[in-house]
Amino acid sequence: MLLSLRDVTKTYPQAPAPVLRGIALDLAAGEMLALTGESGSGKSTLLHLIGGLDRADSGTIRVQGTDLAPLDDAGRAALRRGTVGVIFQQFNLIPSLTVAANIAFQARLAGRHDPARDAALAQRLGLADHLRKYPEQLSGGQQQRVAIARTLAPRPALVLADEPTGNLDEATADSVLSLLQELVAETGAGLIMVTHSERLAARLPRRVHLSAGQIA
Numbered sequence: 001m002l003l004s005l006r007d008v009t010k011t012y013p014q015a016p017a018p019v020l021r022g023i024a025l026d027l028a029a030g031e032m033l034a035l036t037g038e039s040g041s042g043k044s045t046l047l048h049l050i051g052g053l054d055r056a057d058s059g060t061i062r063v064q065g066t067d068l069a070p071l072d073d074a075g076r077a078a079l080r081r082g083t084v085g086v087i088f089q090q091f092n093l094i095p096s097l098t099v100a101a102n103i104a105f106q107a108r109l110a111g112r113h114d115p116a117r118d119a120a121l122a123q124r125l126g127l128a129d130h131l132r133k134y135p136e137q138l139s140g141g142q143q144q145r146v147a148i149a150r151t152l153a154p155r156p157a158l159v160l161a162d163e164p165t166g167n168l169d170e171a172t173a174d175s176v177l178s179l180l181q182e183l184v185a186e187t188g189a190g191l192i193m194v195t196h197s198e199r200l201a202a203r204l205p206r207r208v209h210l211s212a213g214q215i216a
């Protein structure tokens with residue numbers, strides 16, 4: 001199993017109640033899942049735990065069989081460099097780097113930089129004519145396509161996307177999600193995408209709905 005969660009619980013310090021309770025979830029390689037739920041239901045928190053950006057209080061999270069609980073910060077960072085790729089709503093590109101250098105960034109950190117892979121991704125994502133530009137010179141849709149290329153370049157086994165099209169208009173969101181799905185499918189990775197949009201959730205084969213910190 002690519003991803004396996006059992007009885008995962010999380011309470012933020014000073015919070016009156018747990019934000020996640022008894023979460024169990026399996027995701028197989030190649031599976032794509034939409035994570036929905038109302039604002040504050042714990043979607044981003046769950047994604048952060050899976051990506052090793054934060055720690056669960058109890059329960060187990062395994063990525064490709066590796067339990068995240070005993071990993072130190074370096075171990076978690078290594079997981080995000082190579083195995084788990086994260087795409088954010090705000091793109092999070094590095095403003096001082098060109099598009100080409102942004103695309104290469106993650107794979108370089110992972111020691112897996114492959115210029116041919118970068119070129120192929122740039123071509124597929126319609127970025128080939130923008131490689132020498134800087135992020136601020138691109139539209140939102142173009143910036144998110146750069147972020148997708150950066151995340152997919154090292155061939156992560158699991159892609160986590162937190163409202164990846166939340167800052168884009170409907171038509172741009174549709175085309176960016178199509179590209180993301182196609183490219184993830186080609187690598188056989190798993191995908192978990194947080195979305196508020198019924199329309200976008202319906203495009204993924206599987207949906208998990210969070211309600212008040214539990215899977216409904």
Ligand SMILES: Nc1ncnc2c1ncn2[C@@H]1O[C@H](COP(=O)(O)OP(=O)(O)OP(=O)(O)O)[C@@H](O)[C@H]1O
Binds near residue numbers: 038039044046
């Ligand atoms: N770092 C934090 N410290 C304390 N409380 C937090 C923290 N991050 C989130 N929370 C709280 O945890 C709950 C769940 O937040 P989370 O961001 O996971 O929800 P969400 O479902 O992703 O919401 P949204 O759809 O609005 O992004 C909320 O009540 C939020 O206020």
